[in-house]
Amino acid sequence: xxxxxxxxxxxxxxxxxxxxxxxxxxxxxxxxxxxxxxxxxxxxxxxxxxxxxxxxxxxxxxxxxxxxxxxxxxxxxxxxxxxxxxxxxxxxxxxxxxxxxxxxxxxxxxxxxxxxxxxxxxxxxxxxxxxxxxxxxxxxxxxxxxxxxxxxxxxxxxxxxxxxxxxxxxxxxxxxxxxxxxxxxxxxxxxxxxxxxxxxxxxxxxxxxxxxxxxxxxxxxxxxxxxxxxxxxxxxxxxxxxxxxxxxxxxxxxxxxxxxxxxxxxxxxxxxxxxxxxxxxxxxxxxxxxxxxxxxxxxxxxxxxxxxxxxxxxxxxxxxxxxxxxxxxxxxxxxxxxxxxxxxxxxxxxxxxxxxxxxxxxxxxxxxxxxxxxxxxxxxxxxxxxxxxxxxxxxxxxxxxxxxxxxxxxxxxxxxxxxxxxxxxxxxxxxxxxxxxxxxxxxxxxxxxxxxxxxxxxxxxxxxxxxxxxxxxxxxxxxxxxxxxxxxxxxxxxxxxxxxxxxxxxxxxxxxxxxxxxxxxxxxxxxxxxxxxxxxxxxxxxxxxxxxxxxxxx
Numbered sequence: 001x002x003x004x005x006x007x008x009x010x011x012x013x014x015x016x017x018x019x020x021x022x023x024x025x026x027x028x029x030x031x032x033x034x035x036x037x038x039x040x041x042x043x044x045x046x047x048x049x050x051x052x053x054x055x056x057x058x059x060x061x062x063x064x065x066x067x068x069x070x071x072x073x074x075x076x077x078x079x080x081x082x083x084x085x086x087x088x089x090x091x092x093x094x095x096x097x098x099x100x101x102x103x104x105x106x107x108x109x110x111x112x113x114x115x116x117x118x119x120x121x122x123x124x125x126x127x128x129x130x131x132x133x134x135x136x137x138x139x140x141x142x143x144x145x146x147x148x149x150x151x152x153x154x155x156x157x158x159x160x161x162x163x164x165x166x167x168x169x170x171x172x173x174x175x176x177x178x179x180x181x182x183x184x185x186x187x188x189x190x191x192x193x194x195x196x197x198x199x200x201x202x203x204x205x206x207x208x209x210x211x212x213x214x215x216x217x218x219x220x221x222x223x224x225x226x227x228x229x230x231x232x233x234x235x236x237x238x239x240x241x242x243x244x245x246x247x248x249x250x251x252x253x254x255x256x257x258x259x260x261x262x263x264x265x266x267x268x269x270x271x272x273x274x275x276x277x278x279x280x281x282x283x284x285x286x287x288x289x290x291x292x293x294x295x296x297x298x299x300x301x302x303x304x305x306x307x308x309x310x311x312x313x314x315x316x317x318x319x320x321x322x323x324x325x326x327x328x329x330x331x332x333x334x335x336x337x338x339x340x341x342x343x344x345x346x347x348x349x350x351x352x353x354x355x356x357x358x359x360x361x362x363x364x365x366x367x368x369x370x371x372x373x374x375x376x377x378x379x380x381x382x383x384x385x386x387x388x389x390x391x392x393x394x395x396x397x398x399x400x401x402x403x404x405x406x407x408x409x410x411x412x413x414x415x416x417x418x419x420x421x422x423x424x425x426x427x428x429x430x431x432x433x434x435x436x437x438x439x440x441x442x443x444x445x446x447x448x449x450x451x452x453x454x455x456x457x458x459x460x461x462x463x464x465x466x467x468x469x470x471x472x473x474x475x476x477x478x479x480x481x482x483x484x485x486x487x488x489x490x491x492x493x494x495x496x497x498x499x500x501x502x503x504x505x506x507x508x509x510x511x512x513x514x515x516x517x518x519x520x521x522x523x524x525x526x527x528x529x530x531x532x533x534x535x536x537x538x539x540x541x542x543x544x545x546x547x548x549x550x551x552x553x554x
């Protein structure tokens with residue numbers, strides 16, 4: 001029996017991780033769990049709107065044509081698409097977007113535990129310690145905040161890829177094993193959550209600096225360069241259009257301090273007591289948990305007794321965990337940093353990094369300090385950690401009137417200043433001109449406007465991102481038209497088959513110009529830019545090459 005357990009240990013450990021994830025996910029079975037709470041409605045609405053646009057146009061689509069009062073809105077040019085398409089995929093399994101959202105979250109929780117186990121096993125080379133690190137990771141209380149209270153599915157999904165990034169880095173510096181996990185993890189992060197990518201990048205650079213001497217080795221430099229190249233090429237279909245969009249027009253999200261100023265970011269820093277105690281008053285859960293705090297206190301004893309082969313990584317993780325904790329509080333000097341670095345918005349987001357680093361540190365502490373550390377010890381500590389996290393279930397938001405997302409009035413601006421709209425948030429992905437004049441969006445008719453000159457427009461029909469009309473101009477040397485679409489690159493405007501130049505109007509809409517006494521058929525459709533098409537091709541080819549590369553490594 002014992003031999004069978006040893007032989008199938010990884011499978012048994014995976015089952016335990018899934019079992020703990022099931023306990024943590026029990027609230028997902030509640031029909032009245034408010035998955036729309038906080039950011040939830042934005043992510044679910046984005047998935048819904050993206051799928052509707054794909055059905056309408058039959059292609060991969062950057063514009064959600066029904067949002068912004070029918071003038072179009074884009075998340076997909078600015079925000080990683082993985083969580084959106086993950087929810088869409090599960091929608092075909094569950095039949096509805098609420099069920100798809102819940103299933104996506106559940107799968108992310110399991111994968112984050114499995115990948116943490118994979119990383120910790122490589123680092124510590126002990127199944128018990130690896131399993132414990134995984135349990136600590138998925139039961140870390142802040143993860144519950146992202147999963148149920150903030151419904152921040154993009155950030156929550158990024159927990160899946162953090163262990164893979166550091167598995168790749170560890171293999172790069174300390175083993176001769178495959179390093180492609182670095183590329184897989186980083187690609188997942190880039191396509192999931194921009195801010196999480198930034199945070200992981202910062203701590204990855206710190207890890208590399210700590211291993212600067214090893215970085216001078218030709219083998220390591222070569223492997224690092226290969227991974228970076230794959231990361232850049234495979235994700236080009238996302239970052240290339242995003243950069244193109246940034247230089248095409250001014251968008252609210254790119255304005256200095258648009259997401260948050262240094263002063264605002266500093267004001268969201270945690271008080272020290274919030275890391276120890278949570279109040280059930282509608283606020284988020286930021287505490288570490290007494291089990292983490294107590295085990296973390298063993299670090300002084302652990303460092304003297306730890307195995308030499310993991311001592312360096314242990315030290316980096318301990319320091320990184322404590323620094324990220326400090327950065328989550330009001331005691332970190334956020335207000336002295338430039339606004340560009342305050343894109344994080346909320347200092348307590350640093351707890352996602354603390355959760356990763358401290359889970360590994362605490363697992364190593366227990367493994368090192370407890371004599372004859374056994375499977376039984378892992379089970380007892382895991383039950384304590386899981387039970388403690390489950391004690392927060394009374395904090396979860398409940399709504400007895402949950403309806404499917406298509407019952408919401410999505411992306412409808414009323415013109416009020418600083419309003420938050422289901423499906424478009426605060427409108428941060430609008431052109432700056434449109435964002436500052438949302439009353440115009442709210443009151444504008446869904447037809448072509450003549451801004452300068454004279455024109456007669458007949459038989460105008462619009463269906464999402466497609467428009468057709470007969471247009472005739474006269475008298476003036478030129479006629480300026482404003483089309484009923486908010487300005488995003490990728491729209492193609494034709495007049496009698498000829499492609500017209502487009503520009504952003506003063507209202508943040510799509511504009512074009514006709515000549516004197518022009519008469520013909522005008523059509524508008526979203527076709528994507530040449531740069532978008534090329535980047536898609538580059539990403540597709542790179543995925544094939546990377547797959548072959550990984551297969552050959554095995």
